[in-house]
Amino acid sequence: MFITNVAILVLAGFVGYAVISKVPNTLHTPLMSGTNAIHGIVVLGGIIVLGLGEDLSALDKGLLVVAIIFGTINVVGGFLVTDRMLEMFKSKPAPVKQDDEEQA
């Protein structure tokens, strides 16, 4: 099981590399913000450990609740702020299109 997971890990690394290697400078900030939102997936880790945990101490429950709060902030805030940034780029579709074609 562990080795399968390591294989998935390695492949995901290459996928991440392949997807990102051609990004215009313009989109670096939104991209950083978007990937930032995606690692908020750790919220699932918090939910699973809290949800499946039996006889968790009050301290551990507290830690996990904070972890889920943190993860949720990461996800919700991350996606929203990225969306706001990108909406600004979208408002001028015509020149964007032109520029793209010139560069292609």
Place this chain on the structure above:
Amino acid sequence: MSSILAASFIHSSDFVAVLYIVAFSLFIYGLSGLTGPRTAVRGNRIAAVGMAIALLATFLIDGMGNWVLIIIALITGTIIGIPSARSVKMTAVPQMVALFNGVGGGAVALIAWAEFNDSAGFVGKPLTFVIPSLFAAIVGSVSFWGSNIAFAKLQEILPGHPIGAGRLQQPLNLLLLLIAIGSAAAIASGETASIYILVLLAASALLGLFVVLPIGGADMPVVISLLNAFTGLSAAATGLALNNTALIVAGMIVGASGTILTRLMADAMNRSIPSIIAGGFGGGGGEAGAEGAGEHGGTVRATSAADAAIQMAFARQVVIVPGYGMAVAQAQHAVRELATELEKRNVEVKYAIHPVAGRMPGHMNVLLAEADVPYDQLKEMDEINPEFGRTDVALVIGANDVTNPAANTNSDSPIYGMPILNVNESKSVIVLKRSMNPGFAGIENELYFEPMTSMLFGDAKSSVAEITAELTAL
């Protein structure tokens, strides 16, 4: 009968696994959309849908409990997250990303801590669980505290210049790293006392603080990107420990993409990532810069808004060079108005965007896009540099280090070799600046002492507005 089967299928681990596959496919698809201007908004939303599906799948895992706490935590996080993302000004986005990144790392560290406690020191857990968890605890903690310092520096709660223990810094950081790894090794080899995990978390926290504190503001974009990659890797490690493919894939994609982004940014500054982490950009550089200032002394020429307006009104081409100063002064809308006024007079206006201008890559693009500056007027460094030779006026708005000719000429300068915008090739350079204080890197800019350069001191926004007013009055 069939409904019982259906119900058991919904709660089966296969169904959850299938949903996770759907979720991480959407992450990858969405992320690839984020790499093009036209598909970016949709890409981000697709990734968000993936996240919602992953969350839903997690709720279906068999035997889940503690629902009340989970729901309360999710709602609390949402209540905090939405307004902070909605209300943040576009100029403050870099520190917001740092903060969101930090809480993600914090979540990873807290989960590892709770797991340690819950199993009374990882008793009966295989090493394939223990090692990724310990890795996650260290990296998550470094990322949390490091990101908070990055936030504090960008928010100017802490001063932007490097703070550090000088020569002792590296041995100190190394010692902290060794303490963290040593505690991890002790836990992995069977120690169960909670002091070990506390020492591990504390040493990692201090390491995060001490690694980011000595880094100058100019390097902050690179640091945030690096910490982003760290949080991704720690999330992937959590996924390995929990045998959760969604976490593994999403975390690792962020880890890989964040690493590339970090390298792209470091390349743009001609700095290696290790030398940035070693810190002190502006530490040693500050001294060299101070000497430089002594040599020049007093040859700076100040100008007025009226004079700047006249120069630009009769120019054929004006290149605007925005930097962090524009972001701080929120001057992007004023800049746009100035450009419109110039265009009415048939002056060609372009914007020169240095890859690391501002505090994040693409920071200037975001701000100028907010002010409705046409996308095709934004020129990247390689595209605009050959044009400075036939530019009449280069208007530098709060950009410093990215215009410093010392990067090309002075091999003693700490920024020597960094690609810069060659504004000093323009016929005339007008620099809008608050004062003669050196930039975040703490290096004196030789550009200001050149004969074609004139300085317009003051807040960037009001200076630009004054020039525009003078221009309309002409």
